[in-house]
Amino acid sequence: MNFAVVQDLDSKQRNWLAEVMVGIITIDGKVDDTELPYLQKAMELVESQELKEKLLSVARLERKVRVHSIQLDGELAFEMLKLLAGIMIVDGRLLPSEINFFYEVGHRLGLPDKALEKLWKTARREMEAVSYTHLRAHETSLHLVCRLLLE
Numbered sequence: 001m002n003f004a005v006v007q008d009l010d011s012k013q014r015n016w017l018a019e020v021m022v023g024i025i026t027i028d029g030k031v032d033d034t035e036l037p038y039l040q041k042a043m044e045l046v047e048s049q050e051l052k053e054k055l056l057s058v059a060r061l062e063r064k065v066r067v068h069s070i071q072l073d074g075e076l077a078f079e080m081l082k083l084l085a086g087i088m089i090v091d092g093r094l095l096p097s098e099i100n101f102f103y104e105v106g107h108r109l110g111l112p113d114k115a116l117e118k119l120w121k122t123a124r125r126e127m128e129a130v131s132y133t134h135l136r137a138h139e140t141s142l143h144l145v146c147r148l149l150l151e
Contacts, residue, residue, distance in 0.1 A: 005076065005083065006045065008076070011047060015045070015048070016070045017045055017080060018046045018051070019055065020067060020084060021087060022042050022055045023065030023067060023101055024084050024087050024098060024101055024102065024105075025038060025042075025087060026058060026059055026064070026065070027064060027095075027097045027098055028095050032091040034090045034091045035087070038090065043055065043056070067101075067105055068108065069108045069109075072109060074111075077109040077110070078115070081109070081119055082119065085122070088120070094127060
C-alpha cells in the first residue's frame with residue numbers, strides 16, 4: 001500500500017486520515033491481526049497524545065468513528081480513498097458495513113458515487129485475485145486432480 005501520500009499532508013489532514021483509517025479498521029466489529037500494522041500506522045500519523053488515546057479507545061471498544069468533512073484537492077482525496085480501499089480488504093473480507101463507511105468517507109470528501117463504486121469494486125477484485133492465488137498456492141496434487149475431474 002502506498003503511504004507516500006502522507007508526506008504531503010498537514011497535521012489536520014494527518015489526523016483526519018488517522019481517524020478514518022481507524023474507522024475502516026473497526027467498522028466490521030473487530031480488529032484482525034492483518035489490520036494491526038495499519039492501526040499502528042494510523043497512530044504514527046497523529047501528534048496529539050489525546051487523539052491517539054481517543055483512537056486507541058475506539059479501536060479497543062470497536063466503536064464507529066464519526067467522519068467529518070475535510071477540504072482536499074481531488075487527486076489527494078482519491079489517493080486517500082485508494083489507501084482506505086486497500087485497508088478495507090487486507091483481512092480478506094469485504095462487508096457491507098465497510099463499503100457503507102467507505103461511501104460515507106468518500107461523500108465527506110465530495111467524491112461522486114460512481115468513483116467510489118469503482119474504487120471499492122477494484123479493491124474487491126484485487127482481494128478475490130489474491131484469495132484465488134493463495135488458494136491455488138496451497139493446492140496439493142490430490143486437489144488438482146479433483147479440480148480437473150470436476151471441470
